[in-house]
Amino acid sequence: MPSFVAKAEVRDPRARTFSFPRMKTMYGGRRIAAGNEVFVFASETEGGQGLIARGVVTRAKPVPLARGVERQTPRVSIEVRRTALVRRRLGRAELRPFRGRRDTRPETELDFKFYRQATNKIGGISDNAARWLRRRF
DSSP: OOEEEEEEOOSOTTOSEEEEEEEEEETTGGGOOTTOEEEEEEOGGGTOOEEEEEEEEEEEEEEOOOTTOSSOOOEEEEEEEEEEEOSSOOSHHHHGGGTTOOSOOHHHHHIIIIISSOOOEEEEEOHHHHHHHHTTO
16 A cells, blocks of 8 residues: 655644645655645644654545636645654755755655655655664654
8 A cells, every 4th residue: 555745734743643634746656645644743844843643534625726727736625544653854955955866865866856846745655764764763
C-alpha cells in the first residue's frame, strides 16, 4: 500500500486527528485513499516544526475541478487519525544538506518533493522513504 506525506499548517501537533481541506496534490498525491499511511509535516513557513506524526487516512475526497480554468492542480480533502508521534526531529534544516543531490537517498527525495517549494501539499513517497521515516517513530 502506498505511503504519502501531508505538509500543511497544523495548529495542534499533538491532536489525535487532523483535517486537511482542499490540499494541493503532487507526485501522485491525488491517489491518496482511506487506509493509506501518511506522514504529517507541520509547515515550517507557518510556524510548524517539520515532521510531527504518522497516521492513517480515514477519509479522502477529491475536490472537483473549477469550470473554465485551463490549468489546475488537483486537490483533495483528507482526514487523518494519528497513530504515532515523532521521536526525532526532521525538518527543513535536517534535509538541507541533501538539496540538489542526484541520488536515491530518502532524505534527497523528501527535500526535493516537499522543501524545494514552500507550498503545502500532499504527495506520494517511495517505499524506501516511507521505511526511513518510520524509524523516526
